[in-house]
Amino acid sequence: MNQPEAWLQIGLFVAVLAAAIKPLGLYLGRVLDPHGRTLLSPILRPLEELSFRLLGVQRDDETTASRFTCSVLLFSAITALFTYGVLRYQHLLPLNPEHLGPVNPALAFNTAVSFCTNTDWQSYAGESTLSYFSQLVGLTLHQFTSAGVGICVAAALVRGLARSESRTLGCFWVDLVRVTHHLLLPVSLLLAVFLVSQGTLQNFQPYLEVPASESTLLPAQRIAQGPMASQVAIKMLGTNGGGFMNANAAHPYENATPLSNFVQTLAIFLIGGALVYHLGHATGNPRHGWTVWVTMMLLFLAALVACGWAESRGIASHQALGITPSDGNLEGKEMRFGILSSSLFAVTTTAASCGAVNAMHDSFTALGGLVLLFNMQLGEIVVGGVGSGLYGMVVFIIVAVFIAGLMVGRTPEYLGKKIEAFEIKMAMLVLLASSVCILGFTTWACLAEAGRAGPNDQGPHGFTEMLYAFTSATANNGSAFAGLNANTGWYNTTLGLAMLAGRFLGIIPVLALAGSLALKRPIAASSGSFPVSGTLFAVLLAGTILLVGALSFLPPLALGPILEHFQASHGVQY
Numbered sequence: 001m002n003q004p005e006a007w008l009q010i011g012l013f014v015a016v017l018a019a020a021i022k023p024l025g026l027y028l029g030r031v032l033d034p035h036g037r038t039l040l041s042p043i044l045r046p047l048e049e050l051s052f053r054l055l056g057v058q059r060d061d062e063t064t065a066s067r068f069t070c071s072v073l074l075f076s077a078i079t080a081l082f083t084y085g086v087l088r089y090q091h092l093l094p095l096n097p098e099h100l101g102p103v104n105p106a107l108a109f110n111t112a113v114s115f116c117t118n119t120d121w122q123s124y125a126g127e128s129t130l131s132y133f134s135q136l137v138g139l140t141l142h143q144f145t146s147a148g149v150g151i152c153v154a155a156a157l158v159r160g161l162a163r164s165e166s167r168t169l170g171c172f173w174v175d176l177v178r179v180t181h182h183l184l185l186p187v188s189l190l191l192a193v194f195l196v197s198q199g200t201l202q203n204f205q206p207y208l209e210v211p212a213s214e215s216t217l218l219p220a221q222r223i224a225q226g227p228m229a230s231q232v233a234i235k236m237l238g239t240n241g242g243g244f245m246n247a248n249a250a251h252p253y254e255n256a257t258p259l260s261n262f263v264q265t266l267a268i269f270l271i272g273g274a275l276v277y278h279l280g281h282a283t284g285n286p287r288h289g290w291t292v293w294v295t296m297m298l299l300f301l302a303a304l305v306a307c308g309w310a311e312s313r314g315i316a317s318h319q320a321l322g323i324t325p326s327d328g329n330l331e332g333k334e335m336r337f338g339i340l341s342s343s344l345f346a347v348t349t350t351a352a353s354c355g356a357v358n359a360m361h362d363s364f365t366a367l368g369g370l371v372l373l374f375n376m377q378l379g380e381i382v383v384g385g386v387g388s389g390l391y392g393m394v395v396f397i398i399v400a401v402f403i404a405g406l407m408v409g410r411t412p413e414y415l416g417k418k419i420e421a422f423e424i425k426m427a428m429l430v431l432l433a434s435s436v437c438i439l440g441f442t443t444w445a446c447l448a449e450a451g452r453a454g455p456n457d458q459g460p461h462g463f464t465e466m467l468y469a470f471t472s473a474t475a476n477n478g479s480a481f482a483g484l485n486a487n488t489g490w491y492n493t494t495l496g497l498a499m500l501a502g503r504f505l506g507i508i509p510v511l512a513l514a515g516s517l518a519l520k521r522p523i524a525a526s527s528g529s530f531p532v533s534g535t536l537f538a539v540l541l542a543g544t545i546l547l548v549g550a551l552s553f554l555p556p557l558a559l560g561p562i563l564e565h566f567q568a569s570h571g572v573q574y
Contacts, residue, residue, distance in 0.1 A: 004339045010304065013262070013344065017269055018557060021293065024270060025277030031182045032155045034059045034174050043411045044181045051177045057475070060429035062168035065515025068156055069508055071172035072149055076504075079145050080116035080250030084108050085137035087130070096131035097206040098427030103129065110492035115139050117503035118123035118146035120235065120478040121356055121495060123487040127224035127245050132204055134450045135244055140231045146190075146573060147238030147271075148179045150387025154275050154505055155179075157391045160514030161415050164281045164522050169514055184238065190231040191267060200257030202229040202368045221308070228254055236267035239385040241355030249345070249358040250334050261337055261358060265345050268354045272383040275390045283415050287533035292393060299545065300351050303371050310345040315568065325416040330361025343368070351376040355478025362465070362481040366565035371480070372556060373468055376475040379434060384571060385476060388503075397532070398427045398513075401545040404530040413529055416522035424560045426513040433505035435476055435552040441470040443496050444558065450490035456483045460567065472503035 003320050004118055030036035036042075052059060063071070087103040090096060103111065105111050114121040120143070126135065156169040163169075196202050200484045208223040228244040232254050233486060235242055245251040273293060280289020335343040342359035350372040361372055375382065381392040398412075398419055405412030405419070412419040445451030445466045454469075455462035465484040473495045480486065486495060531537055 004359040006308070007359075009262075009340060010301070010344065013266065016266055017273055017297075020266075021026075021031050021277045022271060024274035025281060025289075026090045026498055028271075028278050029281055031178050032175060034169075034171075034178070036142050036178075039180050040182055041188060045422040048177060049484045051181070051389065052174070055173045055177070057171060057173045059174060061171040061174060062267055063171050064167055065156070065160075065169055065518070068169050068172050068515075072153065072511070075145070075172070076116050076149060078525065078528065079142060083142055083257050084112035086134055087111060087560070093131065093133045095133035095136070095204065095507050096210035097204075098131070100129065100131050103134075103570075105455045106280045106489045106492040107487065110496045111139075112500050114138065114478065115142035115240070115242060115498040117499045118143075118150055118238070118240060118353065118388070119473060119476040119503070120240045121480070121486075121493055121499065122242055122246075122471055122478070123495075125246035125538065127226070132226055132438070133522055136227055137233060139242060140227075140234060141353045142182055143186050143231070143234045143240040143242065144174075147184060147234070147386045149241060150385055151179050151183075151271070151275070152176055152387070153510060154390040157394055157514040157517075158279050158282050159482065159518040161279075161417065162262045163393075163518045163563060165520070167478045167515075169511070169518060176405035183239045183345070184234065188230070188233040188237055191237060191263070191441050192229040194263065195256075195260055196234055196380055198260040199252070199515060200229040200232060200260065201225060201253045202227050211564045216286075218471060221488075224253070232264070235356060236264045236354065237271060237386075239268055239272065239354040239389075241349065241353075241357075243356060250360075255358055258336065261341055261345065264356070265341075265348050268348050268352045268356070269383045271386045272352060272389045275387065276383070276393075279390060279394075285415060285533065288415065290437045291533040292397070292541070295541050296382045296393070298538070299378075299542060303351065303375055304344060304347045307347050307368045307371040308340060310365045310371070311339045311343050312500060313365070315365055329363075329365050329368070332360030333562050334358060346372055347375065349479060351382035351384070352378065353380040353476045353478075355472065357479050360482055361468075361479055366461075366561045369464065369468075370561035370565075372479070373464070373561065374549060374553070374557065376471045376477050377435075377438065377553045378545055380475045380477060381522045381545065388476065388506070392430070392506070394550070395427045395510070396511075396545050397479050397541060398423055399431070399548070400537075400541045401530060403531065403544060404540060408530065410530075411526075413523065414532060417520045418523065422516050423513055426516070429509040430506050431548060431552075434502060434510075437498055437501045437505070438471050438514060438553075438557065439483045440468075440473070441494055442467045444494065445470065448490065450488065451494075452483045454486060454488065457486065460560050460564040462501060463556075464564065467556055467560050473498035476502050525538045 030038055057088040087108040091101050115165050152172050152175040155175055160168050203225055210218045210221040231244050245254055258531045276293045280286040314329045328339045342390045379392045381389050383389050384392055401412045401414045455465045465481040467482040471486050
């Protein structure tokens with residue numbers, strides 16, 4: 001992290017994001033307006049109208065918070081069942097040149113739930129398990145819909161903050177159609193074309209058979225093919241993370257060049273950042289939106305510096321084998337990316353609920369892995385997933401303004417809305433559901449024989465592998481410490497349950513919160529109102545986030561990566 005090019009790359013990354021989120025946020029505002037016009041409206045208007053007729057909705061339809069919630073749950077259940085059926089019967093479906101058999105029930109359940117909840121946890125190697133039909137229709141299609149659901153929920157919450165004495169939050173079906181047609185599809189198409197230009201694969205050819213070579217002593221190989229660029233584009237933009245290949249973004253067929261790596265990393269934060277700008281613009285307080293975004297970036301940069309520093313220092317046991325400290329920790333990393341790009345990608349993908357990887361997180365140093373783990377345990381609100389990052393951050397904002405209200409002895413306010421008992425209860429339900437789920441499932445894994453059989457490592461690192469798995473599942477991230485054998489009936493089932501809890505025990509209280517806020521009459525700001533923009537608010541918000549995370553997860557982190565770090569410093573290895 002002490003090389004000039006490291007800081008140049010980080011500076012370029014933040015600068016491009018800062019320049020992109022305003023125009024994309026304004027565009028998103030037009031998309032979320034049922035009558036908003038975009039450059040694509042002349043082309044997409046007939047497709048929109050056809051979609052509305054098929055769904056039986058009108059452009060001006062409005063629904064209450066409860067109906068909006070029911071629509072989200074119904075749509076998610078139907079799409080999950082559809083994906084489950086595709087996986088179970090893929091041997092009977094087309095586009096299966098390798099004649100792959102059906103996915104077993106536990107793995108099909110885990111995968112269907114995983115892609116339904118925008119987690120994209122993968123307990124399998126895609127190239128040896130799934131047909132092209134399953135990859136495209138079962139998974140890639142779901143990556144569009146699950147990302148769309150997250151954006152729709154965030155849009156409903158923003159409307160709840162922006163509206164006054166309203167019983168409605170918009171229409172989920174109208175939002176979903178417009179977000180998919182005007183945002184996710186066209187931007188994914190542009191990114192996919194760019195990735196193909198960089199060498200990312202996109203075809204439907206059978207796998208290549210390469211014969212053994214006597215001159216190079218290479219054995220016969222079977223090289224996977226397939227429609228990868230189309231899946232990679234939405235897996236990044238939609239913060240899905242599920243890759244076509246088992247090696248994910250470390251595979252040259254998915255991530256061919258340093259430029260494609262940089263653009264994919266940017267894509268993870270683009271829509272999430274635009275939604276933060278949309279929050280400020282839609283509520284008439286752009287400074288608040290920028291303050292929230294800057295707070296996210298400060299937390300992100302702190303995590304990046306910590307992770308990059310830990311990886312640059314290397315591992316004591318490696319140095320005992322003759323590797324110099326200046327080489328850092330290159331285990332599990334692609335040499336074409338190196339330590340900085342691997343750390344940048346890893347911190348970005350765990351700060352957002354993406355889960356794509358271009359390096360093996362299990363091979364990071366104890367402190368580097370701690371940063372990735374803690375990113376997810378904060379709730380993945382440092383930009384976070386598309387939609388989920390914004391509504392997760394609003395939950396923390398409500399807690400922060402409640403604390404500020406207690407300090408000044410006034411009823412807390414947020415953007416002109418009084419924060420009362422119901423709003424605090426809903427916010428705490430979101431925070432408690434996440435921590436209870438992570439800690440509860442990890443405890444169960446430690447006690448159950450089937451859970452203890454999963455880790456390939458002993459001691460604190462083995463514990464961290466289990467903690468990371470249930471943190472990733474609950475946070476709907478999907479990345480993993482690959483030392484855990486999660487493709488078992490027990491882990492496929494429990495991780496699936498953790499994904500469902502993490503997704504919907506967050507969405508339901510958030511939509512209830514949105515409905516409550518929409519009903520409130522705004523109150524005028526006064527000299528006693530706590531400002532929700534500027535340095536003071538940013539410090540309070542960041543402090544609240546870090547304090548809640550530390551209080552919830554410091555004990556398990558002390559038993560896992562922190563203990564592993566101190567043991568490694570004294571030469572104890574497992």
